[in-house]
Structure formats: structure tokens, C-alpha cells
Amino acid sequence: MSEHTSVGIVQAQTAVFDTSLALLSGAILPSYQLRFETYGTLNAAKSNAILICHALSGHHHVAGRYQADDKNPGWWDSMVGPGKPIDTTRFFVVGVNNLGGCHGSTGPSSINPLTQQPWGSSFPVVTVEDWVNSQARLADQLGIQRWAAVIGGSLGGMQAMQWSIAYPERIAHALMIASAPKLSAQNIAFNDVARQAIITDPDFHGGDFYTQATLPRHGLRLARMLGHITYLSDDGMGEKFGRLLRSGDYRFGYDVEFEIESYLRYQGDKFADTFDANTYLLMTKALDYFDPAKEHDGDLVAALRPATAHFLVASFTSDWRFSPQRSRETVKALVAADKQVAYAEIESIHGHDAFLMTDTPYVNLMRAYLSRVAEECAA
């Protein structure tokens, strides 16, 4: 990563909302805060703002570093920066940690102002619809009437879709990458195993582990290990790990035998040390519940009818979590609803994770599309 393509040292900010937010579940959040970052400069017309929506375990730290010696930059640093596809010399880019998150936005690990205790199990279920509503208020605070684009991969793509439906006049382009208009039974099944791993961990304490000096580490670790398998493709895993052995030959025991075991356990351990279990539950539930066609008797075309945005839908050939077939469902519905839509099915071995990677056709696609968006903003 050369210096001149990085947004450099960044700082997170906090937006406070004192007006209550009515959630899809019927619950009401009396007040909340959102943690966010911005990169680049909002132009005078305020027409060059891009919102980046994060996926299951993401957050507002999209690009750059907090300190020069940070080991890793933001999670989408490969895509966001000066001269990168989401070019911060042309766009004003906003990353936000979603409501229910564990990176500074109000969530289960935050203090409930009414009780002065962590919310824990009493934090309400939040949905993609709620997130988009909360993001709209953030846009208001930032003086952004209309996003040049809302962009997201996976669960982030669902937010982009919801923006196009709920706030058609406030979004010029919706970019939905490796996403789906709703989860399949298999998707929900994987999520439920992950949730059950967390919920049945004796250290979960019904979600109120914060006051018990314990963490449902085992459960969260399992959830992440399982999730990670679904982010990679069978072929990609085979190419990277195959049947490589840790110590050259079989040892006939339950310690790490194959490299893939070592990798997965490491990923699980790392995640369990840094992520909040209740947030993980919430994020998987938001995935499960998203289904804009539901209010239209399952008719996605009807659900998308209000949209006026232009759409870019992209999928990856080896993604089996949200396979190209799922993106094509979206594309077909958009076409049937007479929307402007471009679709790309990108050859990649990286499975669902490809949306975070830098396969050349993907980067080129994003660069070309967003360059056009930038020209529109400047016009």
C-alpha cells in the first residue's frame, strides 16, 4: 500500500441522536449514537457523498489507519482512497458502525441510560430497515440530502437495496455486491447454528454476561469458525490449504492435524477476543429478517417499484453463501420493475470473501462504474 493511495491517518467521530427511533419490531430506542468516519471532502453542492454499509462483522473504520504503526488499515482500504475505485479525491466517503454494533455505536454492550447497566439481552432486535433509517438521520446531520451512491457487500448490499426502496429521492446509485434480496433456508440454518452456539454457551448468561465477568468465548469462536467456512469457496480453501498437515504426518489425535484446522481455530480465537456476542446475534438476525418482498406477498418487483436509483449488482462465481443465482434474482426483479441496472458476474476463486478482495475484473468494474458516478457528481 503506497502512501499516496491511502487516506492516511483517520479519526472516528460520534453522532448523537436524542430523538427516539421507532424500530421495525415495534420497540423504540429512546436515543442512540452512531460512530462514523469520513474520507475526502464534501463538495459545495454536497453531491459527492458515498455511504459505505458494512457486513456482519464490519464497522465504520473503512479506510486508513488510526496510528501510523497500525498493523491493519480499515476493512475496505483496498477499495477506498486517493486514486482507488472509491476515489477520495472525488468523493466524500462515509463509513458508519451500525446500530447494535460493538465498535462505538449504541449496541448491546453500551450502557442503557435508563438503567445505567449494559443493555445486554434488553437491547432490541434491529433490522436493515432500522439501520437505513438511522443512517438517514446521520445523513441529515452531515447535511447530505442525497447520496451519490450507497455501496455495500453482503449484508451491506441489503442496506443499499433498502436505501433505494425507503429513500428513493436520497440515493442516486445503489451498489449491491455479493448480496441477496433475502436469505435462503440454508443461509438461515447456518445463522441459527451460529446463534445456538452462542446462546447455549454457559457463559452467555442469557445475553447478560457483561455483569458476570465472563464472555461466551467458546460459542462466538464456533460461530466465527463456521461463518468463515461459508465465506471461502471449496476450491479456494483447497488451493490454499488442501490436506496440508501441520507436522508432516498423521499424529492420530485431536490437536491440530491439518493446516485448515489451525487457520480456522486461529480466526475463531481472534474474533472471540474482539467481537461482542450479542452484536453477532443481532447482525445475523438482521440478515434473516431482511426480505423487502415480504410486504408485497413475496413480489420483489413490487417491492423495488419505488426505487429511482441506478443499480450495480455484482456477484462472484465461487460465492456459495450468496451465489450469483441470488444476485440474478435481484437483477431480474429490477429489470421487471423497469429500473436501470448493470450486472456483473465476476470470475473469482475467493468465494463470498471476494467482495473484500482485489480480483482485477472486480476492481476494474468498480473503478469504471464509480468513475461515471463521479462525473455525474461534478456535472
Next chain:
Amino acid sequence: MSEHTSVGIVQAQTAVFDTSLALLSGAILPSYQLRFETYGTLNAAKSNAILICHALSGHHHVAGRYQADDKNPGWWDSMVGPGKPIDTTRFFVVGVNNLGGCHGSTGPSSINPLTQQPWGSSFPVVTVEDWVNSQARLADQLGIQRWAAVIGGSLGGMQAMQWSIAYPERIAHALMIASAPKLSAQNIAFNDVARQAIITDPDFHGGDFYTQATLPRHGLRLARMLGHITYLSDDGMGEKFGRLLRSGDYRFGYDVEFEIESYLRYQGDKFADTFDANTYLLMTKALDYFDPAKEHDGDLVAALRPATAHFLVASFTSDWRFSPQRSRETVKALVAADKQVAYAEIESIHGHDAFLMTDTPYVNLMRAYLSRVAEECAA
């Protein structure tokens, strides 16, 4: 199931082996017993015997019922019986619970004669190679010099392959259904998540839970839920469950919301109440370790060279646990090794589970192939 196509009331038997068995790991099992069942009659030439090898959670109770009012028959009752593809009026069929099992054969929950305590964590790791060696001794006791066929699905198919390699003169036909010549990194990864779920369950007690009056129920339940997802196809799950809700509308909580969650949790609960956690670990390890090409620098053709059996390899289009691609690897190696092999890729929506189902093309294939085997036996 009409009366005349069932083997009827059956009884399990126990074979005791007082001679020690040297295992692939280097460990030695001083003595052991195998629980088995037989259906049909061994002919005078002893040429009509078929061995059925079970998969991960299977056992020796292949067909028939123990009591007339048993709710369920043996696990492959659809395939084994008078007039069925594995026709018990023509074949003498043997089902055996593998070493390390929890259905009567010596395993971790058995009493170690040396300590008079359950084996628990001290039970040695057993492999497909060990199973086949122990099954060969069972064949000796039954007076069967040569199997007309060894048949198995999934892990059972690996045993059929190993029989053909280790005892070429003792097997006329090897039927390998929905199987693979070795696990992929993704396969191992799923197994390891299942094992970690069990091993990190506080009630596992390092495998010695028998004396603690506890069971690692949560871990085993998660392992089964996860396994179950991989047995079904995405489309099959979608067709059966889709996004069907338990109570008609969203309830925004962590109780069962979607029918698929209810189904999976039920399967997990049922399994956790009846299966042994240590056996589950052992069976997944046997899967991981099987790789006959390993001793031949990864050359499966060389590994299969000793075989003289005729082969039937069958796969199912929607099986993503052991996809058709994995069966084609076997077929290609068999062809390259100049073996007699028939291959069928069967259209089915039932995923990996299809090998236990009754899709018509599958049943017809088995019937046709085994009818030819029966003619050979009688000749």
C-alpha cells in the same frame, strides 16, 4: 412399507475377537467385539454375501425391526429386503457397527477390560483401514471368504474402496455411493468445527464425561445441526422449508422464528440424546484421515492398482458435501488404473442425504447393478 418387502423382525448378534488388533495409529486394541445383523441366507457356496458399511452416524441395524411396533426400521430398509435392490431372497446381507461405535461394538463408551472403566478419552483413534481389517475378521468368523459386494454411502463408500485395495481377493464388487477418495479442506473444516463444538463443551471433560454424570449435549447438538445442513442441498432445503415462519409473522426474538430453525434444533436435540460424543469425534477423524493415495505420493491410480473388484460409483447432482466432482476423481483414477467401473451421476434434489433416499433413478440403478451381481453369485 408392505410386509412382504421387509426382512421382518431381526435380532442383532455379537462377535467377540480375543486376538489383538494393530491399528494404523500404532496403538493396539487387545480385544474387541462387533455388533452385527444378518438378513437372508448364505448359500452353500458362500458366494452371495454382501457387506453394508455405515456412514458417520450409522450402525449395524440396516433393515427390519426389533419389535413389530418399532417406530422406525433399520436405516437402509428402503434398499434392503425381499424384492428390494439389495434383495434378501438372493443375498446374505451383513450390517456391522464399526469399531469405535456406540451401538454395541467396542468403542469409547465401552468398558476397558484392563481398567474396568469406560474407555473415554483413552480409546484409540480408529481409521477406515482399521475398520476394514476388523470387518475382515468378522467375515472370517462368518465363513465368508469373498464378499459378492461391499456397499456403502459416504464414509461407507470409503470402506468399500479400502476393501478393494486391502483385500482385493475378498471382494467381487465395490459400490461407492456419494463418496470421495479423500476429504477436501472444506470437508475437514466442517468436521473440525463439529469437533471443537464437542471438545469445548464444559461437559465434555476431556472425553471422560461418563464418570461425571454429564453429557456434552450442547456440543453434540451443534455438531449435528451443522452436519445436517451439509447433508441437504440448498435447493432441497428451500423447497421443503424456504422462509416459512413458525407463527405466521416475525416475532423479533431468538426463539424459533423460521421452520428451518425448528427442524434443525429438533434434529440436534434428538441426536444429542442418543449418540455418543466420543464416537462422533472418532467417526469424523476416520473421515479426515482416509486418503489411500497418501502412501503413493498422492497418486490415487497407484493406490487403486491392487484392486480386482468391479466398481459402481454413484453421485448425486445436488450433493455439495461429496459432490459429483469427487466421485469423478475416483472414476478417473479407476479408469486410469484399468479397472472395471460404472459411473452414474444421479439427478436429485436431496443433497448428500440422497444416498439414503429413494429417488427412482437411484433405486433402479442399484436394482439393475445388484441383479447382475446376484446372477454372478448364482452362476
